[in-house]
Amino acid sequence: MRKSIATVSVSGTLPEKLEAVAAAGFDAVEVFENDLIACPLPPEEIRRRAADLGLGIDLYQPLRDFEAVPGDVLRGNLRRAEHTLELMTRLGADTLLVCSNVSPDALPDDALAAEQLHLLAERAAGHGIRIAYEALAWGRHVNEYLHAWRIVRMAGHQGLGVCLDSFHILSRGSDPIGIEAIPGEKVFFLQLADAPRLAMDVLQWSRHYRCFPGQGGFDVTGLVRHVLATGYAGPLSLEVFNDVFRQSDARRTALDAMRSLIALEEALLPSGAPPVVPSGFAFAELATGGSAELPALLSALGFARTGTHRTKPVELWEQGGARVLLNANPATEGTATPEETEPGLVAIGLETPDPAASVKRAETLLAPVLPRERAPRDAPLDAIAAPDGTALFFCRTGHADHPDWTADFPRESPVPDGDVTGIDHVALTQPWQHFDEASLFYRSVLGLRPQESMEVADPYGLLRSRALAGGGTRLVVNIARVVGAHQAPRQHVAFAVRDLRALARRLRAEHPGLLLPIPANYHDHLEARYATDPEIRELGLLYDRDERGEFLHLYTVTAGQVFFELVQRIGGYGGYGAANAAVRLAVQHAERS
Numbered sequence: 001m002r003k004s005i006a007t008v009s010v011s012g013t014l015p016e017k018l019e020a021v022a023a024a025g026f027d028a029v030e031v032f033e034n035d036l037i038a039c040p041l042p043p044e045e046i047r048r049r050a051a052d053l054g055l056g057i058d059l060y061q062p063l064r065d066f067e068a069v070p071g072d073v074l075r076g077n078l079r080r081a082e083h084t085l086e087l088m089t090r091l092g093a094d095t096l097l098v099c100s101n102v103s104p105d106a107l108p109d110d111a112l113a114a115e116q117l118h119l120l121a122e123r124a125a126g127h128g129i130r131i132a133y134e135a136l137a138w139g140r141h142v143n144e145y146l147h148a149w150r151i152v153r154m155a156g157h158q159g160l161g162v163c164l165d166s167f168h169i170l171s172r173g174s175d176p177i178g179i180e181a182i183p184g185e186k187v188f189f190l191q192l193a194d195a196p197r198l199a200m201d202v203l204q205w206s207r208h209y210r211c212f213p214g215q216g217g218f219d220v221t222g223l224v225r226h227v228l229a230t231g232y233a234g235p236l237s238l239e240v241f242n243d244v245f246r247q248s249d250a251r252r253t254a255l256d257a258m259r260s261l262i263a264l265e266e267a268l269l270p271s272g273a274p275p276v277v278p279s280g281f282a283f284a285e286l287a288t289g290g291s292a293e294l295p296a297l298l299s300a301l302g303f304a305r306t307g308t309h310r311t312k313p314v315e316l317w318e319q320g321g322a323r324v325l326l327n328a329n330p331a332t333e334g335t336a337t338p339e340e341t342e343p344g345l346v347a348i349g350l351e352t353p354d355p356a357a358s359v360k361r362a363e364t365l366l367a368p369v370l371p372r373e374r375a376p377r378d379a380p381l382d383a384i385a386a387p388d389g390t391a392l393f394f395c396r397t398g399h400a401d402h403p404d405w406t407a408d409f410p411r412e413s414p415v416p417d418g419d420v421t422g423i424d425h426v427a428l429t430q431p432w433q434h435f436d437e438a439s440l441f442y443r444s445v446l447g448l449r450p451q452e453s454m455e456v457a458d459p460y461g462l463l464r465s466r467a468l469a470g471g472g473t474r475l476v477v478n479i480a481r482v483v484g485a486h487q488a489p490r491q492h493v494a495f496a497v498r499d500l501r502a503l504a505r506r507l508r509a510e511h512p513g514l515l516l517p518i519p520a521n522y523h524d525h526l527e528a529r530y531a532t533d534p535e536i537r538e539l540g541l542l543y544d545r546d547e548r549g550e551f552l553h554l555y556t557v558t559a560g561q562v563f564f565e566l567v568q569r570i571g572g573y574g575g576y577g578a579a580n581a582a583v584r585l586a587v588q589h590a591e592r593s
């Protein structure tokens, strides 16, 4: 299907927007009025630049507050409309979006609205232009898409149809099934936006919080199915007003937008290949930053170095099913970022049933595929870059028909069988403007299911956190908005533990200072709330429960950018102890200062 995007959805000047959108592979744009009137280039030049970039201008928008007005207001409106139609001729746009009237001048009179829209459609037809009428969710009298359709039908003009916008329809809770009552040839345009579910004024919600399909809480795919059932064959056009995207790199946002449409289109196809969901973690790779902190932490937790890479300063540490690579020199492997000069997570190995299919899917969804020669191992593993720069390797460990990366680490000692059984989850911190992008990335590329995002108080700011899970893989993406010097550690690796009480008892006895101290106030609160047993306080454990089970966890001190969490899930507990994250952040800040 033809893919289009409104210029309002990305940052920059109009020429910059066009370039970014073209580079991401879009076919066309909707030109937003504000972008045009602030642009020093004449419309003919904008048209030429778009054409040179291979972009059509599918729509110009919006003409506001036009219909259902008294006669004296109509005269002014027609003058405005005439100007817009002339401008569109110069721009080469053939569809004008008219959004429903929000002004106090508007009358609650459908027949009058229909008559005046008919008049406008007649004038527009003289310029070879069609009118797409859109119900804004906050329109004064017309705010439902079926109401807009009734008026369009009443007007009965060939050059007048409706514009459907998923945000306006779904934000009001309207049932999109009604779309199927509209003949496809009367749907002139389809605008798509998702949004997080927020209880707030709908205009503010629309103007600041829209996001790309797959990033919010609406069933945009389901709505598109109804639109396609009408026979609609026009563009899928993204129209996203979002305060973060307005400030982000336009090219990156445009790629994110394109990824969203590719994933949406795929979801529409009954034959679409389902995502290859990773079944768990093969390894976590940490840069040591040349310090002994990480090996010391791991051996205290019961890990042992089981192998050393044949040619590279990389060690394999294992316990139970948990594997950690300690890399003394990741910068020479071509993945250098400033964080790598201190201990931190640089890569994650994911177990997938079909590594080739995983990387192919990642490529289809515009994930940056890392060149093989940059892979820090000798076994030919495919890797992609996650939005925060972490490398994600696709592995099929222990299957003879796939490259055996563990063979690069000749075995030095057996794998200890201690309390740690595997990697439960990995948490990554995104730059704040990449939160929605990261959610969509992990959801579409890896097929993980996002959970609701949560907000956690940090003593110096706010942490937003979203867990994504599927097939035995759990990731947590965080963004922290905190004042300069008070950054919390960026990453953690959480190990699954069989008996956390036993492990905590041992660690407290043998390695005082290794675990993060938990305030007594926390345990007072916990006992009042859950009547937890005194051992939880004695051992300094954190605790949570949900309707399916219980969760015990604790944290180590931090090394560079990374720390370890130890978790024990009891019953079917499905969370991450988010209620305790604020306590952890406060203690980590105190520990640093």
Ligand SMILES: O=C(O)c1ccc(O)c(O)c1
Pocket: 061, 062, 097, 099, 134, 136, 165, 191, 206, 207, 239
């Ligand atoms: O917020 C607005 O005013 C606005 C304008 C045009 C649209 O297509 C829309 O969905 C919203």
Ligand SMILES: [Mg+2]
Pocket: 134, 165, 191, 239
């Ligand atoms: Mg719209």
